[in-house]
Amino acid sequence: MKQTVSSKLLGVLALGAMLTFSGCETATETRTVDAKGPQAINTAAINSQDWANAADQLINSLLSGGALNNAPRTPAILAVDRVINNTQLMVDTDLLIKKIRVALTNTGKVAITNTLGLGERAVVASEAAELEEMQSGKKAKTLVPDYTLYAKLIQQTDKNGKVTQNTYAFQMSLVQVKTGLTVWEEEKQIAKQTRGPGAIGW
Amino acid sequence: MKIKLHSVRVVASLWAGGAALLLAGCASNVNSYERAESQATPNYIADKRVITDNTLAGLVRVVSINQSTVSGNLLKIQATVENLRNSTRNVNYKFEWIDQDGMALDSANETWKTLVLQGRETTTISTVSVSPRAVDFKLKFRE
Numbered sequence: 001m002k003q004t005v006s007s008k009l010l011g012v013l014a015l016g017a018m019l020t021f022s023g024c025e026t027a028t029e030t031r032t033v034d035a036k037g038p039q040a041i042n043t044a045a046i047n048s049q050d051w052a053n054a055a056d057q058l059i060n061s062l063l064s065g066g067a068l069n070n071a072p073r074t075p076a077i078l079a080v081d082r083v084i085n086n087t088q089l090m091v092d093t094d095l096l097i098k099k100i101r102v103a104l105t106n107t108g109k110v111a112i113t114n115t116l117g118l119g120e121r122a123v124v125a126s127e128a129a130e131l132e133e134m135q136s137g138k139k140a141k142t143l144v145p146d147y148t149l150y151a152k153l154i155q156q157t158d159k160n161g162k163v164t165q166n167t168y169a170f171q172m173s174l175v176q177v178k179t180g181l182t183v184w185e186e187e188k189q190i191a192k193q194t195r196g197p198g199a200i201g202w
Numbered sequence: 203m204k205i206k207l208h209s210v211r212v213v214a215s216l217w218a219g220g221a222a223l224l225l226a227g228c229a230s231n232v233n234s235y236e237r238a239e240s241q242a243t244p245n246y247i248a249d250k251r252v253i254t255d256n257t258l259a260g261l262v263r264v265v266s267i268n269q270s271t272v273s274g275n276l277l278k279i280q281a282t283v284e285n286l287r288n289s290t291r292n293v294n295y296k297f298e299w300i301d302q303d304g305m306a307l308d309s310a311n312e313t314w315k316t317l318v319l320q321g322r323e324t325t326t327i328s329t330v331s332v333s334p335r336a337v338d339f340k341l342k343f344r345e
Contacts, residue, residue: 034314036312036313036314037294037313037314038294038314038316038344049313049314049316052311052313053313053315053316055310055311056311056313056315056329059310059311059330059332060311060328060329060330063272063273063276063278063330063332064272064273064278064330066272066273068273069273069274099310102310103309103310103311103332104332106309106310106332106333107273107276107332107333107334108334109273109274
């Protein structure tokens with residue numbers, strides 16, 4: 001009788017151990033999450049939710065400020081000027097600018113020109129205009145932008161003991177081309193604190 | 203018996219001291235001051251609330267919602283939110299936009315944002331619809 005109980009106990013323990021060890025060997029699991037949601041992996045860098053939040057805050061400020069209310073036409077022509085990345089991160093600034101472009105285009109208050117500015121799009125657009133001129137023999141009419149958008153990303157890193165804080169500043173300015181005046185400016189910051197390994201508690 | 207009573211007193215004192223220290227250490231409440239008679243005339247709207255997380259509703263409360271129009275025809279919504287607890291709390295919120303036909307607009311700015319509320323703090327969250335077609339909104343909260 002005693003032997004039976006012992007063998008049952010051993011069996012249960014063996015089963016438990018088997019389940020425990022098999023639990024450690026789980027296969028790689030991937031799940032789809034909302035890229036703009038709190039389930040996005042949070043790191044010391046700028047994650048997908050941070051890009052979305054920064055873009056949203058900048059758009060809110062631009063639209064609430066009423067800078068586009070005095071535009072000479074609707075939609076106003078906007079050229080995206082250079083975006084300076086002064087962070088230590090190798091990031092594509094289109095992660096911010098594209099969101100701004102999409103939102104502004106959706107408002108119907110702005111049309112973004114690709115005939116001016118930097119990058120591939122500007123080259124393609126200017127070559128297309130030249131081609132049209134050659135084929136039609138007429139001077140292609142290019143719309144001069146009413147505004148240019150300029151942006152800069154800055155990173156400041158502060159350290160106190162095992163805590164590191166990365167503050168990312170997203171600066172943006174809207175310049176009226178005709179006057180050269182800045183008609184809207186904004187700076188939004190996202191600060192992220194990371195505690196190094198070995199610390200107890202937060 | 204005397205020793206036992208003395209021990210109870212010591213333990214009680216330690217508990218009281220510990221509790222006082224704990225409460226003092228956690229205090230991060232916000233005191234705020236404002237004009238006694240507000241000069242602003244907000245356009246408050248009547249809201250409908252669907253609560254599926256009672257715990258969250260007991261932590262953070264939407265005090266009021268008001269709206270305005272910016273840049274000519276874009277709807278702006280502002281909600282006043284209150285932390286009902288004494289501790290700092292993070293909550294996530296999102297605004298969604300709906301057009302005249304009741305269709306969700308799935309706008310570019312419909313993102314979950316994290317709001318950090320200090321103890322008993324009341325603050326505002328706001329957003330602007332990037333589409334002039336937006337006539338209604340939905341504000342969502344989650345922990």
